[in-house]
Amino acid sequence: MTSKSDGSSFFTMGVDSGSLTGKAVIIDGNKRIVSYSVKQLGFVSQKAVMMAIDDALEKAGLVLDDIAYTVSTGYGRKRLEIAGKNLTEISCHAKGANYLFPEVKTVIDIGGQDSKVIAVDPSGNVKNFAMNDKCAAGTGQFLEVLARALDVELTEIGELSMQSDADIKISSMCTTFAESEVISLVAEGHTTVDILSGMHKAISGRMKGLVGRVGLQKPVMMTGGGAKNIGLVHALEKSLGESIFIPDEPQIIGALGAALFANDFATGNRKKVEEEQDLDKARAPAKDCGTCSVQNYQLNKN
Amino acid sequence: MYQNLSSDEILNKLAQIAADPYERAKEWKMETGSKIIGCYIMHFPEELLHAAGVLPIVLQVKEEPITTGHAYYPSYFCGPTRSIVDQAAKGELDFLDGFVGGDYCIQAVGGAEVVGNLLPKVNNMFFRLPVGNQAWTHGDIVTGLKELKRDIERFAAKEISDEEILNSIRIYNKNRSLIREIYELKSVHPSLLSSSDMLSIIKSSMVIPKEEHNEILETLLPKLQANKDSIKEEGVRVFLSGSFCGAPKNEILELVEQSGAVVVGDDLFHGYRYISDNITEDREPLAAIAAHYIDKNTNVPCPTRCDPKTDWPQYLVDSMRKYKADQLVIVMAQFCEPHMFFYPDIKDAMQEAGIPHLLLEISHELDSIETIKTRLEAFVEMAV
Numbered sequence: 264m265t266s267k268s269d270g271s272s273f274f275t276m277g278v279d280s281g282s283l284t285g286k287a288v289i290i291d292g293n294k295r296i297v298s299y300s301v302k303q304l305g306f307v308s309q310k311a312v313m314m315a316i317d318d319a320l321e322k323a324g325l326v327l328d329d330i331a332y333t334v335s336t337g338y339g340r341k342r343l344e345i346a347g348k349n350l351t352e353i354s355c356h357a358k359g360a361n362y363l364f365p366e367v368k369t370v371i372d373i374g375g376q377d378s379k380v381i382a383v384d385p386s387g388n389v390k391n392f393a394m395n396d397k398c399a400a401g402t403g404q405f406l407e408v409l410a411r412a413l414d415v416e417l418t419e420i421g422e423l424s425m426q427s428d429a430d431i432k433i434s435s436m437c438t439t440f441a442e443s444e445v446i447s448l449v450a451e452g453h454t455t456v457d458i459l460s461g462m463h464k465a466i467s468g469r470m471k472g473l474v475g476r477v478g479l480q481k482p483v484m485m486t487g488g489g490a491k492n493i494g495l496v497h498a499l500e501k502s503l504g505e506s507i508f509i510p511d512e513p514q515i516i517g518a519l520g521a522a523l524f525a526n527d528f529a530t531g532n533r534k535k536v537e538e539e540q541d542l543d544k545a546r547a548p549a550k551d552c553g554t555c556s557v558q559n560y561q562l563n564k565n
Numbered sequence: 566m567y568q569n570l571s572s573d574e575i576l577n578k579l580a581q582i583a584a585d586p587y588e589r590a591k592e593w594k595m596e597t598g599s600k601i602i603g604c605y606i607m608h609f610p611e612e613l614l615h616a617a618g619v620l621p622i623v624l625q626v627k628e629e630p631i632t633t634g635h636a637y638y639p640s641y642f643c644g645p646t647r648s649i650v651d652q653a654a655k656g657e658l659d660f661l662d663g664f665v666g667g668d669y670c671i672q673a674v675g676g677a678e679v680v681g682n683l684l685p686k687v688n689n690m691f692f693r694l695p696v697g698n699q700a701w702t703h704g705d706i707v708t709g710l711k712e713l714k715r716d717i718e719r720f721a722a723k724e725i726s727d728e729e730i731l732n733s734i735r736i737y738n739k740n741r742s743l744i745r746e747i748y749e750l751k752s753v754h755p756s757l758l759s760s761s762d763m764l765s766i767i768k769s770s771m772v773i774p775k776e777e778h779n780e781i782l783e784t785l786l787p788k789l790q791a792n793k794d795s796i797k798e799e800g801v802r803v804f805l806s807g808s809f810c811g812a813p814k815n816e817i818l819e820l821v822e823q824s825g826a827v828v829v830g831d832d833l834f835h836g837y838r839y840i841s842d843n844i845t846e847d848r849e850p851l852a853a854i855a856a857h858y859i860d861k862n863t864n865v866p867c868p869t870r871c872d873p874k875t876d877w878p879q880y881l882v883d884s885m886r887k888y889k890a891d892q893l894v895i896v897m898a899q900f901c902e903p904h905m906f907f908y909p910d911i912k913d914a915m916q917e918a919g920i921p922h923l924l925l926e927i928s929h930e931l932d933s934i935e936t937i938k939t940r941l942e943a944f945v946e947m948a949v
């Protein structure tokens with residue numbers, strides 16, 4: 264970690280107020296990560312977010328006033344008052360992933376409440392995305408519920424599932440039904456490791472469908488809490504037939520992207536909110552203006 | 566009575582009518598002692614019903630969850646058909662005297678059957694609207710109109726003259742023209758009124774006497790025109806497509822605008838599709854109405870009309886250019902077969918034209934508003 268005294272004195276912060284965790288990343292004016300923090304405290308917890316912010320500031324040896332601009336993202340993004348702007352996790356994960364690995368074309372983010380597949384262009388912009396839109400299936404929450412049913416710690420399920428070579432199918436993608444399916448598998452005498460491996464296969468099958476909606480483009484990076492689950496990563500690599508790049512701290516990618524956006528806003532590299540309002544003037548007229556009644560209407564009026 | 570109100574106040578009144586869509590019709594029935602016919606939902610010749618001295622209303626999807634109706638229509642059918650069945654099952658449509666179903670979509674046909682059974686005291690009629698656009702289609706539609714005219718005459722116990730139909734056509738044409746003028750204004754000044762306002766205008770037009778609606782619009786239009794120069798234009802320009810029989814939920818429209826977009830045009834049935842074209846007034850009236858069905862489908866193609874001479878995906882690409890829209894938001898009612906059938910072609914056409922689009926498949930019960938919000942915001946962020 265660097266502190267204020269031995270580097271740039273310009274800082275921006277990204278805060279990811281996720282459904283299960285709060286994350287904060289502080290970068291300096293050279294866009295180097297100064298500090299970060301991940302805190303978990305239950306659903307969209309403001310407290311976890313504030314703890315992550317305080318922790319990141321403390322690690323960096325900074326106070327809030329030292330931060331030139333803050334961008335928030337994640338489920339609770341609208342509620343963070345210190346943020347100058349809020350952006351979706353989708354834009355922020357794309358930006359963060361591109362910063363760490365500029366070649367990346369597909370980002371798979373398995374978060375607490377939802378999963379996303381994002382196609383990223385070489386500048387870190389979102390080209391296209393798909394998001395699980397119906398329920399918790401294929402998300403961190405799905406794993407958490409099932410881990411609880413099996414009485415295993417969430418942090419252990421990845422390693423444990425790697426010990427299995429059984430082929431157990433969990434067909435239900437509804438979290439509640441899958442839970443009862445898991446209970447029946449336990450009753451039938453299947454081992455915990457085999458069932459865990461089946462769960463990971465079930466999720467990767469689901470994610471493969473989501474990837475298909477966007478189109479698989481290599482290289483692939485996985486972000487979010489799900490990427491810390493080695494069993495899930497392996498199952499996903501197998502179902503996609505591709506190796507997946509995992510950053511050192513997959514959970515902070517959204518907050519990192521937000522911090523980078525904050526840098527853009529603070530330095531004027533990206534339009535500030537007020538300047539974004541009047542987009543219309545910058546737009547070129549449509550090609551077939553001659554036949555367009557709206558265009559002519561506009562011209563006549565002007 | 567609206568003269569002294571501001572445009573916002575008038576729009577609020579229209580929103581109230583739209584929120585409680587059958588109240589004015591019920592009052593009208595008390596005042597006039599005349600009959601009300603409910604149309605289920607798209608593509609009915611309201612002019613013909615109006616000419617018989619009855620009040621045709623387009624039945625509206627209600628946002629409340631489906632409860633009693635579950636027993637009569639399965640949950641894997643589209644929300645619009647289920648919602649009307651639910652209203653009938655709950656007794657909310659007992660005020661109707663007549664009901665017209667149509668065959669533009671298999672789920673609508675089934676729904677009309679069920680509603681017919683649930684409302685035994687209501688005169689149940691059917692409008693056969695032939696699809697396609699072949700040499701014989703026009704004549705076929707005229708025959709369908711004659712069949713409906715025969716049934717309506719029996720229902721209203723009066724003969725309908727050509728003069729009466731023509732008079733009704735004039736009143737409806739006026740309504741369409743006025744709403745189109747508002748559309749023109751909105752496409753140039755998209756922030757002048759919100760898309761929920763636009764929806765209230767169309768919805769209220771569908772459920773109150775058109776003569777009354779015309780009066781309201783004649784008061785509203787100049788007030789809107791007067792406001793147009795004071796409006797600051799802002800946001801990513803979005804074109805809204807889909808959502809056939811049920812209007813898109815206000816909540817979704819508000820999310821689109823809160824995400825930083827303005828809606829510059831639409832092809833919604835509760836939108837431009839409903840008023841895109843007038844009926845010729847200088848032709849034998851039933852022939853003119855039949856021609857209108859073919860013409861309006863050329864203006865704004867509808868997948869339920871199966872017209873091989875129209876190309877809905879291409880129409881959308883052209884509309885994006887015409888309205889200088891940046892992005893296309895498609896609202897699809899879950900389980901809407903005609904829409905699902907066309908979506909792959911729309912997706913290909915958009916990709917080929919380089920137009921970003923977002924598909925929102927909306928279930929009647931709206932189960933994941935937070936996800937929809939994130940998807941809309943991320944989509945709009947792509948254009949900024």
Ligand code: SF4
Nearest residue numbers: 643670673810901902
């Ligand atoms: S067209 Fe779509 S929304 Fe309308 S009745 Fe058919 S399935 Fe339902």
